[in-house]
Amino acid sequence: MIGQLLWRGMLAGLIAGLLAFAMASTFGEPPLTRAIGFEASQADGHHHGEAHSHGATGEGHHHGDGAGISRATQSSWGLLTGVGVYSTALGGLFALVFALANGRLGRLSPRALSVLLAAGGFLALVAVPWVKYPPNPPGIGTAATIDLRTEVYFLLLAVSLSAMMLSVRLARPLRARLGPWNGVLAAGALYGLIAAFAWGLFPTVATIPAHFPAEVLWQFRLSSLGIQVIIWAVLGLVFGALVERARRRRQLTGRASATA
Amino acid sequence: MSQTTTATGVSPESPSLPVVPLGELLPWALLGGLLLMLALYFVGAEQGATAMFSGTGIHEFVHDGRHLLGFPCH
Numbered sequence: 001m002i003g004q005l006l007w008r009g010m011l012a013g014l015i016a017g018l019l020a021f022a023m024a025s026t027f028g029e030p031p032l033t034r035a036i037g038f039e040a041s042q043a044d045g046h047h048h049g050e051a052h053s054h055g056a057t058g059e060g061h062h063h064g065d066g067a068g069i070s071r072a073t074q075s076s077w078g079l080l081t082g083v084g085v086y087s088t089a090l091g092g093l094f095a096l097v098f099a100l101a102n103g104r105l106g107r108l109s110p111r112a113l114s115v116l117l118a119a120g121g122f123l124a125l126v127a128v129p130w131v132k133y134p135p136n137p138p139g140i141g142t143a144a145t146i147d148l149r150t151e152v153y154f155l156l157l158a159v160s161l162s163a164m165m166l167s168v169r170l171a172r173p174l175r176a177r178l179g180p181w182n183g184v185l186a187a188g189a190l191y192g193l194i195a196a197f198a199w200g201l202f203p204t205v206a207t208i209p210a211h212f213p214a215e216v217l218w219q220f221r222l223s224s225l226g227i228q229v230i231i232w233a234v235l236g237l238v239f240g241a242l243v244e245r246a247r248r249r250r251q252l253t254g255r256a257s258a259t260a
Numbered sequence: 261m262s263q264t265t266t267a268t269g270v271s272p273e274s275p276s277l278p279v280v281p282l283g284e285l286l287p288w289a290l291l292g293g294l295l296l297m298l299a300l301y302f303v304g305a306e307q308g309a310t311a312m313f314s315g316t317g318i319h320e321f322v323h324d325g326r327h328l329l330g331f332p333c334h
């Protein structure tokens with residue numbers, strides 16, 4: 001049955017990825033392009049990283065050396081591949097988590113469980129990290145801080161996800177002790193508390209150049225958030241619907257209880 | 261914790277989907293999880309702070325997605 005869940009998760013992720021690509025292409029690319037323009041205007045004479053030597057001519061060649069992939073390719077097939085692979089793989093992982101959570105988090109229909117898991121995943125992997133390390137367009141970071149920024153970002157993802165799993169795990173005993181409403185509130189408060197501590201304890205990496213256009217940054221971050229909202233919402237809704245439909249058609253039967 | 265019916269019409273005795281035994285889940289989670297994480301890694305981080313392949317081709321190809329998906333890029 002896991003195989004059947006897995007491919008449905010990846011299918012839901014692919015559908016989500018295609019919709020997210022439309023969002024990224026329409027609303028994400030314009031601010032990204034303007035950010036590259038700003039970056040190029042600043043690049044003359046300074047800050048050339050190893051992996052990102054920006055030619056003095058900047059225009060049209062974001063990353064000058066080596067691979068020679070054009071902006072046109074980056075913003076079309078590259079973007080489609082990046083968002084599509086990300087979303088499809090996320091859908092597969094989502095299906096694995098769903099298989100683990102199903103029947104172990106109380107009485108929930110597949111659709112309800114799918115939506116709940118997607119909400120939890122969005123909160124833990126997007127919303128909470130977003131507050132501390134929001135997405136940045138080109139022209140914000142410097143090559144000197146990429147190692148640090150990568151480390152703290154993935155570390156925060158790990159902390160946030162672990163805290164979420166802990167809260168979900170404790171929700172049941174807390175409900176038994178405090179009642180259904182207060183139990184869930186307590187579990188949520190625990191996650192919020194850990195998130196708040198993480199926001200405070202993780203280092204702030206400030207790299208926004210003094211004259212970076214604020215409007216471009218705002219639009220970039222907003223579109224980035226929109227992309228993630230689409231991915232997680234579509235993933236949660238489509239996966240749950242696919243599973244329930246398959247279940248009604250008796251396609252999903254477990255080895256353990258084929259008669260359920 | 262002893263209700264037999266719910267708003268969703270599913271009773272605890274018969275979850276609408278059979279529970280997947282942990283022993284059945286584990287190999288899938290290990291192998292599938294690893295491959296899927298690897299795919300996320302290639303989109304999100306390869307040829308940035310760390311690299312499995314030399315060059316910048318993968319980084320540059322997925323570059324816009326990496327920025328817009330919220331990963332640190334450059």
Ligand SMILES: [Zn+2]
Nearest residue numbers: 138323333334
């Ligand atoms: Zn970049």
